Amino acid sequence: MRVFFIGFGQAGGKIVDMFIEQDKKAPVRSFRGIAVNTARTDLMGLRNIELKDRILIGQTVVKGHGVGTDNVTGAKITADEIDSIINTIDSRGTHDIDAFVVIAGLGGGTGSGGTPVLCRHLKRIYREPVYAVGILPAPEEGRLYSYNAARSLSTLVNEADNTFIFDNSAWKNEGESVRMAYERLNDEIVRRFGVLFRAGEVGKTGVGEMVVDSSEIINTLRGGGVSSIGYAISEKVTKSAKQKKGFLGGFSVKKKDNAEEVLTGEDKSAKIIGLVRRAMLGRLTLPCDYTTAERALVLIAGPSDEMDRKGVEKSKSWVEENIAGVEVRGGDYPLESSKIAAVVVLASIGDAPRIRELLEIAKETKEDVIRSKERRVTMFDDDSVDPLFE
Numbered sequence: 059m060r061v062f063f064i065g066f067g068q069a070g071g072k073i074v075d076m077f078i079e080q081d082k083k084a085p086v087r088s089f090r091g092i093a094v095n096t097a098r099t100d101l102m103g104l105r106n107i108e109l110k111d112r113i114l115i116g117q118t119v120v121k122g123h124g125v126g127t128d129n130v131t132g133a134k135i136t137a138d139e140i141d142s143i144i145n146t147i148d149s150r151g152t153h154d155i156d157a158f159v160v161i162a163g164l165g166g167g168t169g170s171g172g173t174p175v176l177c178r179h180l181k182r183i184y185r186e187p188v189y190a191v192g193i194l195p196a197p198e199e200g201r202l203y204s205y206n207a208a209r210s211l212s213t214l215v216n217e218a219d220n221t222f223i224f225d226n227s228a229w230k231n232e233g234e235s236v237r238m239a240y241e242r243l244n245d246e247i248v249r250r251f252g253v254l255f256r257a258g259e260v261g262k263t264g265v266g267e268m269v270v271d272s273s274e275i276i277n278t279l280r281g282g283g284v285s286s287i288g289y290a291i292s293e294k295v296t297k298s299a300k301q302k303k304g305f306l307g308g309f310s311v312k313k314k315d316n317a318e319e320v321l322t323g324e325d326k327s328a329k330i331i332g333l334v335r336r337a338m339l340g341r342l343t344l345p346c347d348y349t350t351a352e353r354a355l356v357l358i359a360g361p362s363d364e365m366d367r368k369g370v371e372k373s374k375s376w377v378e379e380n381i382a383g384v385e386v387r388g389g390d391y392p393l394e395s396s397k398i399a400a401v402v403v404l405a406s407i408g409d410a411p412r413i414r415e416l417l418e419i420a421k422e423t424k425e426d427v428i429r430s431k432e433r434r435v436t437m438f439d440d441d442s443v444d445p446l447f448e
């Protein structure tokens with residue numbers, strides 16, 4: 059799938075920068091990416107997105123210093139400067155892309171406010187689907203972040219064709235601050251979505267046993283709403299690709315042994331089914347009740363001689379038995395790697411506790427703000443002293 063990424067705000071920009079870095083190492087280039095921000099220093103810190111693809115907005119309002127967690131201002135600046143953002147996107151070329159993906163932290167100001175606005179305009183202008191990847195704040199970041207995220211997400215689900223969620227709080231370790239975990243979390247995001255968004259692109263390793271093309275991804279996501287992704291990776295399965303770092307390389311699975319595991323027939327299928335189960339039952343990008351998913355997509359990527367049609371078919375049936383809907387698509391694609399990766403997209407989820415919690419916090423926050431405004435008394439309420447002028 060050829061993707062045009064837009065990183066909105068600090069988190070979005072950093073993550074798109076990593077996608078571009080990953081793409082530079084891939085056998086075929088599938089990604090294009092730009093970053094949009096109200097903070098100059100955030101844009102300057104990027105390493106892989108070209109300078110001309112970093113757009114600073116809101117200069118006259120916030121002078122390059124960011125919107126300070128005010129997502130209403132983030133939305134307003136984006137709406138006011140939408141033409142210059144769209145012009146930049148246009149000038150980078152959109153004729154050969156399959157989808158837009160806008161990425162942002164939903165708890166802040168710029169990305170949280172700007173993403174729903176940008177998605178609305180992209181959908182209005184282009185025929186390609188527009189997806190969002192929204193990062194949820196951890197509770198420890200405070201009520202303002204939760205409030206922002208709930209408002210942004212409630213708007214975003216109506217503007218994007220589908221919204222993938224990554225929940226920071228589900229991924230940071232006990233005792234670790236969210237800030238300390240960013241690098242690791244971003245790595246997790248880029249690895250999962252990299253396997254998904256690269257599906258259907260043919261590299262020199264050839265085509266898979268059961269090819270998944272971008273239309274299958276698009277059809278899986280057609281229902282809208284929010285989606286979550288599961289992922290699992292095998293131990294090393296081949297010697298041949300072992301020396302090369304490869305696309306899935308660098309992943310810190312336990313080193314087992316150096317012996318080549320030659321899998322045949324049932325073994326190959328069993329390995330794939332096992333991986334898919336681990337992907338779906340393990341930690342999802344958004345922890346949720348997977349039985350409420352309307353659609354799913356099962357993707358297997360790895361060395362071509364490990365791809366197995368029967369394994370994919372059986373995995374799809376297993377996923378279908380476990381989700382609410384009946385539409386389960388899937389396939390595989392070969393990668394120059396010594397490991398097999400499985401990605402399960404659980405699309406249009408009906409229930410996720412963390413989102414319910416965020417919506418509840420937002421409701422309470424709104425009520426508290428109204429109450430505190432009503433109760434507010436100041437030392438200067440007394441009008442017995444005349445002001446200098448009215």
Ligand SMILES: Nc1nc2c(ncn2[C@@H]2O[C@H](COP(=O)(O)OP(=O)(O)OP(=O)(O)O)[C@@H](O)[C@H]2O)c(=O)[nH]1
Pocket residue numbers: 066067068069070072096097124125126127128162163164165166167168169170193194195196199203226236240241243244
């Ligand atoms: N996973 C992840 N989350 C991040 C990262 N940076 C920030 N966040 C989260 O994103 C939210 C804040 O969004 P930012 O992207 O920093 O904010 P912004 O869009 O630049 O908006 P302002 O700074 O308010 O102008 C918070 O919930 C952070 O925890 C990152 O590198 N990775």
